[in-house]
Amino acid sequence: MDTILSLETPPDIGYARVLTTAAEALARSRGLAAREQMRFQLAVEEFFTYLAQVVPEHGPIRTVLTGKPYQVCASIRFQASGLCLGALNAGCTAVPAGDGETGHPLSLMLAGRVADRFRIDRDGGDAFILHAEVDKAYPPAEAPGQCVAIRPPYRAGLESDPSLLMHAAALAASRYPAWHCPASFQTPGKFADMSGAGRFFSIIAQDAASHPAGILCWARSGDKGLAFSGPFVFAPPEDAAQVARLLTDAFLAAVAREKVEIVFSERATPDAPDGYFESLGSLTLHGQEGPSEQPVLYRHLREDAGETVWAAPELEGYLRGAYDRLAMCRDILTAHPPAAFERKRSLLSTTLDKNKGLAVLRPLLDGEDASANLAAHVQALSEKGVPNVLLYLDLSRAWEAALAGPAMEAGFRPRLVLPFAGRSDVLVFQHAQSD
Amino acid sequence: MPSLTDLAPPHVLNFESYVPSRPDEVLMRQYGVDRLLRLNNNENALGPPPAAREVLDAFPPVRGAVYPSGDCFFLREALGRAFGKDPERFLVGNGSCEVITSVIKAFCQPGDSIVTADKTFAVYEWVAAFSGIDARLVPLKVYAQDPDAMLDAVTERTKIVFVCNPNNPTGTWWDKATLERFLAGIGGRTVVVLDEAYREFVDSPDFPDGMEVMERHPNVLVFRTFSKMYGLAALRVGYLCGGQEAVDIVRRTHLVYSVNTPGQMAARAALEDGSGHLEATRRMVVQARGYLRSVFDSLGIEHVSGEGNYIMARVPVPDTLLYRLLMRQGVMIRTMTGFRFPNWIRVTLAQEPAMEAFSMAFRKALDGR
Numbered sequence: 001m002d003t004i005l006s007l008e009t010p011p012d013i014g015y016a017r018v019l020t021t022a023a024e025a026l027a028r029s030r031g032l033a034a035r036e037q038m039r040f041q042l043a044v045e046e047f048f049t050y051l052a053q054v055v056p057e058h059g060p061i062r063t064v065l066t067g068k069p070y071q072v073c074a075s076i077r078f079q080a081s082g083l084c085l086g087a088l089n090a091g092c093t094a095v096p097a098g099d100g101e102t103g104h105p106l107s108l109m110l111a112g113r114v115a116d117r118f119r120i121d122r123d124g125g126d127a128f129i130l131h132a133e134v135d136k137a138y139p140p141a142e143a144p145g146q147c148v149a150i151r152p153p154y155r156a157g158l159e160s161d162p163s164l165l166m167h168a169a170a171l172a173a174s175r176y177p178a179w180h181c182p183a184s185f186q187t188p189g190k191f192a193d194m195s196g197a198g199r200f201f202s203i204i205a206q207d208a209a210s211h212p213a214g215i216l217c218w219a220r221s222g223d224k225g226l227a228f229s230g231p232f233v234f235a236p237p238e239d240a241a242q243v244a245r246l247l248t249d250a251f252l253a254a255v256a257r258e259k260v261e262i263v264f265s266e267r268a269t270p271d272a273p274d275g276y277f278e279s280l281g282s283l284t285l286h287g288q289e290g291p292s293e294q295p296v297l298y299r300h301l302r303e304d305a306g307e308t309v310w311a312a313p314e315l316e317g318y319l320r321g322a323y324d325r326l327a328m329c330r331d332i333l334t335a336h337p338p339a340a341f342e343r344k345r346s347l348l349s350t351t352l353d354k355n356k357g358l359a360v361l362r363p364l365l366d367g368e369d370a371s372a373n374l375a376a377h378v379q380a381l382s383e384k385g386v387p388n389v390l391l392y393l394d395l396s397r398a399w400e401a402a403l404a405g406p407a408m409e410a411g412f413r414p415r416l417v418l419p420f421a422g423r424s425d426v427l428v429f430q431h432a433q434s435d
Numbered sequence: 436m437p438s439l440t441d442l443a444p445p446h447v448l449n450f451e452s453y454v455p456s457r458p459d460e461v462l463m464r465q466y467g468v469d470r471l472l473r474l475n476n477n478e479n480a481l482g483p484p485p486a487a488r489e490v491l492d493a494f495p496p497v498r499g500a501v502y503p504s505g506d507c508f509f510l511r512e513a514l515g516r517a518f519g520k521d522p523e524r525f526l527v528g529n530g531s532c533e534v535i536t537s538v539i540k541a542f543c544q545p546g547d548s549i550v551t552a553d554k555t556f557a558v559y560e561w562v563a564a565f566s567g568i569d570a571r572l573v574p575l576k577v578y579a580q581d582p583d584a585m586l587d588a589v590t591e592r593t594k595i596v597f598v599c600n601p602n603n604p605t606g607t608w609w610d611k612a613t614l615e616r617f618l619a620g621i622g623g624r625t626v627v628v629l630d631e632a633y634r635e636f637v638d639s640p641d642f643p644d645g646m647e648v649m650e651r652h653p654n655v656l657v658f659r660t661f662s663k664m665y666g667l668a669a670l671r672v673g674y675l676c677g678g679q680e681a682v683d684i685v686r687r688t689h690l691v692y693s694v695n696t697p698g699q700m701a702a703r704a705a706l707e708d709g710s711g712h713l714e715a716t717r718r719m720v721v722q723a724r725g726y727l728r729s730v731f732d733s734l735g736i737e738h739v740s741g742e743g744n745y746i747m748a749r750v751p752v753p754d755t756l757l758y759r760l761l762m763r764q765g766v767m768i769r770t771m772t773g774f775r776f777p778n779w780i781r782v783t784l785a786q787e788p789a790m791e792a793f794s795m796a797f798r799k800a801l802d803g804r
Contacts, residue, residue, distance in 0.1 A: 224640075252775075252777040256772050257451060257773060259449075274751075275753070275778060276777065278753055300753070301773065302454070302770065303456065305457060306457075327756070329759075331463035
């Protein structure tokens, strides 16, 4: 069960100590190591310090600290007009000066770096919630020994046993390229903890002697989608197709009446059986062996009821073509960039998966510098040696859809549409240098 | 201030509300077609019997201002005459869905369970779920409800077992001997609902007649509907029949005034219609079943079809994709993923032109992939 601490404080840095003490206590109680305790404490302190200085006239700041078995999270709700959090951008390399920001952006830069990830939700009007997460550290997977023969008959079903999940995750990580695996497969203890907390669900196939013969797992993505990984098959080649079908059938039966519209995967394995999913297109992956194409798979769980999406004028033709190819009905509204921006500096979140050499950018706040900010992110990621850079735009928001123009100016190219993968459909761009 | 979600119980918050298909004109606009052939809901393509049509044509608009008979008095009398039973042993509802809800409300409380198949008419499971009642789902065995497994699933907290006979969507059915063995195994421990929504489509003498079975088993309740064979789906009239004691219990939870006057009148007329409408519908269904079986066979498509006015087929692409490809040609079928039959579709059996239109669209959709 999650541990939740909720504090409402005046926007006064004198209260930072209260928050950091609570953050440290929470991180310690959830078993985070000293380094992660410190990172969490620091993220909370720096975010709060910054906000206390820039939003004093807007009243109290509400901080909710949540401890999960695998992670701690600070959700800070505040009000601000013309909010500019540009210093949080991963591409921000120096303390900005004279850009209209007040307070100490250095604290923001620091907060953004010590947290494993952050995001911002708008809570209506001028209210925002800033979420910062720090993950628990886990030991890496040890390659499991191959000492048993997997033999039919096979069965498959929902599985929650932590030991079995850890074993299956380690088997998958040892047999499949990192691209296909959830990041937590590299640290199976984390995968088991995330499963126990309801973050992942898994179908496991077992043979006659209850040895794992395969796994397929999934997690929620947005309000309407389930993102799956797999199927990962450990059975001998002659049985692989049968086990993959068992896993897929059991998966679809398990989620058929879920509160979601679709299942999809940007990292499905080649074992995914024919006829179960539609191809939305592919992403070009750059790895040590050179570039390769990774198909992106998807299927509806029920009849498509249609949707309304926003599209930048320069992307409208591309989207109409994509929807026509998918035989999917969409009302497309034109999204123009605003005549005047609320803030100078835009904000992007960056999720980095070092094992995959992958960075995913998502817009959090719009601003005048969107194109330059995207380019700065690409530059910063390139310097870190990240070869694959994707940008996701949720087409339910006009301002996000309108970023298609700046994205293309910054060298991104549209690759595919993920129906219902966000609040609505998500348009996936890949940076031209990486596709 | 608490949010509304704080007021709702978890079993309601966790329930996925059903999203019905949109009206024809909306769908036609969305998919850019100028006609829509509905083969998704097992409606009777011949429509209502002539006697019911006459009643509907003659319905005086002024009666729209007057409440209907709260307990469907004349319709129950007609049902009593048709089946040779006391009218008090019938409860009429706004479609069988309301009757299902009444039975679950009557017999179940939190902590209780119902037993049903995992791949059958979903409303039993849905009503249980949003009522906070555990639904124990038993896998089918070779597309048929498995009586032994269903018996094994019964616990001391099981109050109702739902048997869909013939089963929607597979069309499989329990014969007289199977049902008797099952009821003997239950031994009166639970209510057994025999949902015979498609009973009128069955010709076999070995098919058990729930109206007769209930006379020997007071724990049996039979559900039937005017939506399918009688072509009155838009008017929503279904009913249950059972022993007096069981019906008296269900009546306590059953809403009155839920069935409108045109529905009551049309249902009564349909029941008493002597035009041969049932025979004509059966002939249409038999012919369409044979036609679609040959279509699927010619394409090497696996299909399942027992009784009832529908056929199910396993398609080589996601069923939800095929739905969209067929909709772009003005043909609507039912996807089966929600029935936990991924990559299967269900097609209503209708007149020859409709079946040919489906066949053409189906071939084109598959050829284009």
